[in-house]
Amino acid sequence: MKASILYEFNQPLLWQETDRPTPGPTEVLIQVMACGIDGTDLKLLSGFGYAPDLPFIMGHEIAGVIAEVGDHVIDFKLGEWVIAYNFTTCGECLPCLTAHEQLCVNMGSILGVKGKNGGYAEYVVVPERQLVRISPGVTWTDAAICCDAGLTAFHAVDRSRLKVGETVLIIGIGGVGSVAVQVAKAAGACVFAVEVSAEKEAWAREMGADETLNPSRVDIPATVRELTNGFGVDCVIDIVGQSATIGDGINALRHGGRLLLVGYTPDYYALEGKYLAQNELELIGTRAGRKQDLINAVSFMASDKAESIVTQTFPMKEANEALAALRYGEVCGRIVLLT
Ligand SMILES: [Zn+2]
Structure with a gap:
């Protein structure tokens, strides 16, 4: 061969x-x-x-x-x-x-x-x-991307416990993010997507994002609060994992909000214990996915909701x-x- x-x-x-x-x-x-x-x-x-x-x-x-x-x-x-x-x-x-x-x-x-x-x-x-x-x-192509992009997105959204009517900020709309936007929409959430170029912002909207935010143009936490009557989002899914994106994510959460870390880099992020405790924030790690997430991803790809x-x-x-x-x-x- x-x-x-x-x-x-x-x-x-x-x-x-x-x-x-x-x-x-x-x-x-x-x-x-x-x-x-x-x-x-x-x-x-x-x-x-x-x-x-x-x-x-x-x-x-x-x-x-x-x-x-x-x-x-x-x-x-x-x-x-x-x-x-x-x-x-x-x-x-x-x-x-x-x-x-x-x-x-x-x-x-x-x-x-x-x-x-x-x-x-x-x-x-x-x-x-x-x-x-x-x-x-x-x-064949849509089936193939389920193996990592699809499975990882499904697992992250599953662990996020997103509910109908909640708001989610998804940071990084590459392969995983493109599926995550669709799955979060299918779960009934309102999706804000963070991307750094106009072309990728347009792509995120094509995938179903309700709003796109570009960190080179706006302050992410401040803009999220404007979009949510000052409260912040219920959930952040960070697929980049740099100290800047983790910081934006933490600061964009409402009281009791959940931050999912999917992507990671060698970066650290220093978080004051008091802020975490007094706001009852949840930090949730997520690694690739279970075999069941792969089954869910490929069956989603067969649905008319999938792009x-x-x-x-x-x-x-x-x-x-x-x-x-x-x-x-x-x-x-x-x-x-x-x-
Ligand atoms: Zn084992």
Whole structure:
């Protein structure tokens, strides 16, 4: 098969022939149809954060057709259309047994990120346990982006406990934010989106945001209070995680409000304990998502409420060009590679 292979950090991937992997007894071989790319891939390329052993095949938003099944695979068969949950977990610890696989205390590999080759290839092997069927009517590209952007957005909104009529400030309308805006709207919330360019503000409105706020033009907490009769928002979902965005988020919350931290950077944020206590603020971390969030995301994509967040596609062999477009371009939504 052919794949885009990472041989050296900070160097272009090489599109070349490599051995087609063979599924083990409880695994399937997927013929990749689409694979999304995102900022995690850029970090991998530069060896920042997760540093997989090289050579490595990236790609953690995989959609495709089952091309081969292991001898002990029970629930899936040849030809089925599937997407892949990225975490290979132990299945035995308390988080695993309570359907919080993303918190597995014995976390194994992460598909296309660490320890297991991903979807920048014509074929990829995935354990049966990590497969989710694609709902009818969902395109390959929309199915692929569910694996990270969709799942992360669903998990964050789930943890936010958003209710009908509440207000939410979503900071950062990239792939995850584009889905989060839609899911928050579907939950009946009023959505304010924070983005730094006019083009991305327009994109956020296209995704359903009621208002957009640009921190280069307005003071975010002050503007939020103007929009909420001085109260502040019920909830903030911060997908950026810089000290400035965390600060804006905290200061935009109403008394008793909830701040969800989805994105993160090496930044710290100093918060006075008294402010947290006396305003009864809740700070909630959220990591990727559960397998159930992936199931919810792909079924949402099949609904008439969903807008595609995929704005550009590249042939699989042009992964370097796609990554450059992501790194240097003003990309709204998501870029997806197609075989
Ligand atoms: Zn576990």
